Amino acid sequence: MSYIQFLGAAGVVTGSKHLVNTANDESGTGGFQLLIDCGMFQGQKEWRERNWKDTPIPAHEIDAVVLSHYHADHVADLGCLQYAARIDMDLGRRKNPLKVFGHGESPGFSKLSYLEFASGEIYGRESILRIGPFSLGFSPTIHPDPCYAMRVSCGGASLVYTGDTGPTPSLADFARGTELLICETSLYDEYKGRIPGHMSAGEAGLLAREAGVGMLLATHLPHFGEHNVLLEQAGAAFGGRTDLASRNWTLEL
């Protein structure tokens, strides 16, 4: 695995969209591009306007999308990407249909496929998916709508993305020893437990510590407050390298 790049859910709770790429340079050319979640920015105008910003990778270079669940902040841009696949196939810029993976426990799975331009496939808790050079495993989370954390491995490196979740001991086992934990951090510690199915900064840090991960990256951040406080709270609970996801944040694995 070469690097992971954030296209959304950076500085905000909405717009979860993380790109994992095997290219050895940030132009992304030549690598396999796996998009984890495909959310849309919502809320205040300054966030919504980000929906119209160019992504660093052209849509036709995205090979596959894997979805944690079907809430709009994780899936609302999928229709746009599927339609882009249609245009790109018509124009000869894309050879193969976009591959889209999601669980089958919510009605949203019916939208994974789009004519011959996007081919949907369902995963479950026992699934091991091979997507290009990546291997993916899944673990159910604690969330009002069925949601799965995923472990993405490639070439001896791995990362875990929690999707949306409240605290659950199973995630520490699932993320054990991974190099990077991308953890939802929806709440400042003073709001801990106020929104079921989401985690506070301290809870994210505790998960990272229990799992013994190499690095914690806080994502799915609140719309308000001072995010450096989140960084302090998560870092103190983890006791290891911690950072906040930001647009175009990248890491080589």
Ligand SMILES: [Zn+2]
């Ligand atoms: Zn959700």
Ligand SMILES: [Zn+2]
């Ligand atoms: Zn969410």
